[in-house]
Amino acid sequence: MKIPYTTEIREDTGLYNGKVGMWLFLASEVMLFGGLFSAYVFLRIGAREGEWPHGLLNIPIGAFNTLVLITSSLTVALSWTALKAGDFQRYRRLQAVTLVCAALFLGIKSWEYADKFSHYEIWLNKPLTAKEYPQLAGHSTEPDQPITSIIGHIEGVGPFQTLASLQEAGVSTVKIHPDKFHYRLSTLEQAERRKAERASRGKAVHSATDEHASVPVDISRIARLSAFVPKHGTFFATYFTLTGLHALHVLGGALAFAFILWPGARMWRDDPKRYTNNVECAGLFWHFVDLVWIFLFPILYLL
């Protein structure tokens, strides 16, 4: 029995069935991502000033990933026109580029995740000051201001460690290489400090303190230690949920394209019009995934 309306247009909808089905599915995806986006927005606006982590995501990497996904959207669209023109080889080449872009996007995302899992925040029960450790200058607005948390990379500590796991391992002191700025400082404040630093460079005598020098913290001074994992706080919980779900969609779309390109390519021989429509429907899903990232990137990385 032949499946109806795989290529013929239905009179009532004016479309073939696959297209209607895909748009209905995308409507449900809009509700899914819309719900998560609105959750992020309300959590963001509900956060106290200075407590919402910002500036912790790599913007050039995120921008590059955006360009990768936009390029893959172009190759998907062009591959469909190649099939419309009957050029199967051109379609194959373009879809191969799409799959390379998908792999590149997921590879970069994995690298970003791995970096986050080894990036720590230490909350102190006995504050420090930038006067004691000048390399912590970017962690407070004033040199005398008590610093209750430090963010950075910890020497000799792998990913996913907690205070309990370090205590179990018998660690007595952690040496943390602090980040230049704590997220407590606003973007504007960080920019002003960078500007002042550039202006004073060359005029000032070379400082004896290396701004990347580690700060030794006794384990008894630590109230909480967490990598930038979902459990860290609301920001990373929503970041990993949104980008993780998006990455799964990228993977799913890539697998669909790979199937259509290789085992599924038999259909091009038997029913080229239906094959072209299948590619169009998979393309609609891919463009939607790109659309989601177009909003995700500025919201998570820039705002």
Added chain:
Amino acid sequence: MSDKPLSSELPELVVANVSSTDEHDIRHEQKRYLAVYAVLVVGTVLTVAMYYVHFEAVWQTVGVALLIATTKATLVAAIFMHLWHGQREIYRILFFTGVFVAGMLILTTYAHFCLPEMGHYLR
């Protein structure tokens, strides 16, 4: 089913069925895709550049970022997803999607501002 490799068989047959009008339309479509791609790249560069511009108010930063993102998304939806072709059934689906999304946002906003002691649980 034929055992000949795909590349040697059907593509020639299919190309023969593509009229010169279709070919012209396809080329026009491809040029449009490339033009949209260029705009998307520029939009991405602008989005990143906007991060380094410090607007006076937060709403200005958010507004500009969302304006650029919405423009990019509209281009992707209209051109890459073929919404520009004006298929009424899809518009009907999207209209109801918009209704449900708006409903979800309105209800969430109402809940956000209607908690006991005006958002006490969130502070």
